[in-house]
Each structure stands twice: as structure tokens, then as C-alpha cells.
Amino acid sequence: MNEDYLWDKSGEPDPQIQQLEEILGTLRYQQKPLKLPTGLSMHRRRKYLPLIAIAATVAIAVLSAGVWLQFHNREAEPTILAVAIASPPPATPIKSPPLSVSKKPLKRQNPALVRHNTQEALAAKQQLMFALRLASEKLNSAYRRTQTPTQIKNQHKAG
Amino acid sequence: MKTLFQTKLGALLIAALLVGGSAAAANAQGSRLQLSTLDHLATKASQSVDVNIDEKLMRIASTALSNEDADEREIKKLVAGIKGIYVRSFEFETGGQYTNADLETIRTQLRGPGWTRLLNVMSKKEGNLEVYLLMNGEQIGGLAVLGTQDRELIVVNIVGPVDLEKLAKLEGQFGVPDLGIEPAKSKKNDDK
Numbered sequence: 506m507n508e509d510y511l512w513d514k515s516g517e518p519d520p521q522i523q524q525l526e527e528i529l530g531t532l533r534y535q536q537k538p539l540k541l542p543t544g545l546s547m548h549r550r551r552k553y554l555p556l557i558a559i560a561a562t563v564a565i566a567v568l569s570a571g572v573w574l575q576f577h578n579r580e581a582e583p584t585i586l587a588v589a590i591a592s593p594p595p596a597t598p599i600k601s602p603p604l605s606v607s608k609k610p611l612k613r614q615n616p617a618l619v620r621h622n623t624q625e626a627l628a629a630k631q632q633l634m635f636a637l638r639l640a641s642e643k644l645n646s647a648y649r650r651t652q653t654p655t656q657i658k659n660q661h662k663a664g
Numbered sequence: 665m666k667t668l669f670q671t672k673l674g675a676l677l678i679a680a681l682l683v684g685g686s687a688a689a690a691n692a693q694g695s696r697l698q699l700s701t702l703d704h705l706a707t708k709a710s711q712s713v714d715v716n717i718d719e720k721l722m723r724i725a726s727t728a729l730s731n732e733d734a735d736e737r738e739i740k741k742l743v744a745g746i747k748g749i750y751v752r753s754f755e756f757e758t759g760g761q762y763t764n765a766d767l768e769t770i771r772t773q774l775r776g777p778g779w780t781r782l783l784n785v786m787s788k789k790e791g792n793l794e795v796y797l798l799m800n801g802e803q804i805g806g807l808a809v810l811g812t813q814d815r816e817l818i819v820v821n822i823v824g825p826v827d828l829e830k831l832a833k834l835e836g837q838f839g840v841p842d843l844g845i846e847p848a849k850s851k852k853n854d855d856k
Contacts, residue, residue: 622724629717629725636715636749637739640820641834643809647793648832650785 694778695798695806697821699752701769705817706754708761715751722746742831747824752817759814767812770819774808791816804828 509516518526706712717725722743729740754762774781774796783795791813798806807826811818822831 623728626724626728629721630728632715632717633722633725633743633749634739635713636717636751636820637743637831637834639751639753639818640749640807640809640822641831643793643811643818643820644795644828644832645835646790646811647783647785647795647809650787650790650793651783 694776695821696748696823697750697770697773697808697819699750699770699819699821702752702754702762702766702817702819705762705766708756709754710757711753711755713751713753715749717749719747722748738830739834742827742834745825746822748821749823750819750821752819754817756815761815762812762817766817767810770808770810774810778805779808800825807831 510518510522703714706714726740726743729743730736731740756762773779774794778798778800779796780799781794782797783793785793791811793812794810796808796810797804798808804825804827806824807820807822807828809818809820811820
């Protein structure tokens with residue numbers, strides 16, 4: 506038997522090997538274009554990944570900004586927002602009872618800052634009182650002026 | 665199909681959140697009047713008051729209100745939901761310092777959606793008083809008072825839900841003389 510045939514197909518082939526070649530030859534690789542089965546859909550779950558990543562990034566950014574702002578507001582010097590009285594109103598002076606400010610110890614704040622905050626709160630309270638008083642006064646004045654004719658009318662009826 | 669449904673549901677949820685958030689913000693903003701159009705009157709006025717208390721300042725002011733004092737406790741409750749209070753008040757030496765156009769800048773805003781005029785009291789002697797409410801369904805979402813006299817102009821704007829009865833009762837507290845005026849409701853009860 507010539508074994509060269511097994512190596513480089515030279516020489517005389519063995520009939521058994523030739524028979525085997527013919528049988529197995531039907532299973533030889535044949536080049537064909539790729540045919541995808543119809544109705545096969547892409548895995549849609551993958552489309553969510555970028556959206557989830559964007560949403561997570563936005564959420565983290567918002568959270569970080571929130572934490573930073575919270576921290577920043579705690580540390581920064583507080584300022585009273587645009588409260589200005591050009592000249593004091595001619596109303597009765599405010600006689601508010603002694604104020605009590607929260608007795609809870611403030612974390613990470615020095616006494617000067619606490620004092621400043623208290624002053625700011627008192628100033629804001631005075632502004633609030635003034636505004637509420639003015640609103641109340643005007644509201645009552647309106648009520649009074651709408652009621653007076655009716656009351657007089659009722660008094661006449663009663664008399 | 666399931667994934668398509670999930671995608672649409674997610675988009676709808678986000679859209680609903682955005683719409684809801686913007687609607688709430690617009691509503692809160694809606695009851696705030698732009699009073700800066702009156703700022704030029706400050707130069708003509710002999711006395712002017714300009715109060716701007718925004719939400720942050722409201723919170724700060726609330727911390728100074730005592731829980732032990734009954735009056736202050738009531739005020740704390742009253743201002744709990746309020747988002748801001750804005751006041752412009754001008755007193756003039758002589759009449760005719762402000763014009764109808766100045767008032768129109770405020771009234772135009774008060775003719776916007778949601779606002780209703782609760783009261784309009786006109787008097788040559790005591791001046792005119794207009795009270796407007798911004799209604800959010802059955803709840804009050806804001807209040808505006810426009811008071812005009814020959815030599816005086818006052819605008820008060822409260823942003824957010826406000827209890828009118830409690831607000832009216834404030835007069836007489838904190839050094840304000842009580843005029844002995846009660847809201848219509850209690851008067852009616854007394855009459856009965």
C-alpha cells in the first residue's frame with residue numbers, strides 16, 4: 506500500500522480509502538451564502554441598555570447636584586432675598602412676644618453663623634408679620650365696607 | 665409586543681411626570697404677580713414699602729415663630745402652605761402720581777385664568793379695594809389685594825393656599841389694633 510496517497514494524494518490510492526472518500530465527500534464543506542431564517546427578530550432588550558445608562562447618569566447627576574447644593578447652602582453665608590423697606594410704614598410698632606428659636610444643636614456651624622441665621626430669621630419674621638398684617642388689614646377693611654350697608658339695613662328692619 | 669408596551673409605558677410615565685411637574689410649577693408661578701412694573705413709582709412716593717418673601721424666606725421666618733405662643737402657632741399654621749408674600753405700597757404727597765396704566769399692569773394679570781374677583785369696594789372717600797382669589801378647583805391657590813386711594817397705592821400678593829378667615833383674624837394681634845370686624849360667616853351665626 507502506498508501511504509503517500511494519504512499525505513499528498515500522490516501515488517495509487519487504496520480502494521477502501523477511495524470508497525471512504527466518496528462516502529464522506531458528500532459531507533464536504535460547500536460554500537453557500539448565509540441564509541437567516543425568516544421571522545427571527547433581534548433581541549430588543551439590548552435597545553434598553555443605552556436608555557438605562559442615560560437615565561442612570563442623569564439620576565446620579567441630579568442626586569449629586571442635590572447633595573452638593575444641600576452642602577453648599579449649609580456652608581454658605583445666608584442672604585436675605587430682596588427685602589427692602591424704603592421708609593418704615595406708619596403702622597403700630599410690632600410687639601411680638603419673645604421669640605424662641607429651635608434649641609436643637611446645629612451641626613457644623615459656628616456660633617457667629619448661628620447668630621447670623623437667627624438674626625436673618627427674625628428679620629424675615631418681621632417682614633412676614635408686616636405683610637400678613639397689611640393683608641389682614643385690607644381684607645378686614647374690604648369686609649367691613651361690604652357689610653356696613655347691610656348691617657345698617659338690618660338695624661332699620663330691627664328698629 | 666411586550667417590550668414595545670414597556671417602552672411606551674416608560675415614555676408615558678416620563679411624559680406624565682414632566683407634564684405634572686411643569687403644571688404644578690406653572691400653577692405656583694401663576695398666582696405670583698409681576699409687581700416690578702410699579703417699581704418706578706418709588707421715586708415719586710413719599711413712602712414706599714417693598715416686601716418680597718419667597719419660599720426660602722418663608723421657611724426661615726417660620727423657624728422664628730414660636731410653637732409655645734398660641735398666636736405665633738396659629739400664624740405658623742397659616743403660613744405653612746404659603747409659597748410667598750409680596751407687597752408694594754406707595755404713599756404720595758399729592759394725588760395723581762400713578763396712572764390707570766400702572767393699575768392695568770396688575771389688573772391684566774388678575775384677569776388671567778383662575779383668578780376671580782371676590783370683592784370690589786369703591787368709595788370716593790376711602791378709596792377702592794379689590795380682592796382677587798386664584799382658585800385651584802375648590803382650594804384657594806393665591807390671593808391678591810389691590811387698594812387704591814388718591815395718594816396711596818397698595819398691592820398685596822400671597823402665593824399658595826391661604827385661609828382667608830384665619831388671615832382676617834390676624835388683625836388685632838402683634839400690636840395691630842383690633843377694629844372689631846369679623847368675617848361675614850361669624851356675623852351671620854351671631855345674628856341667628
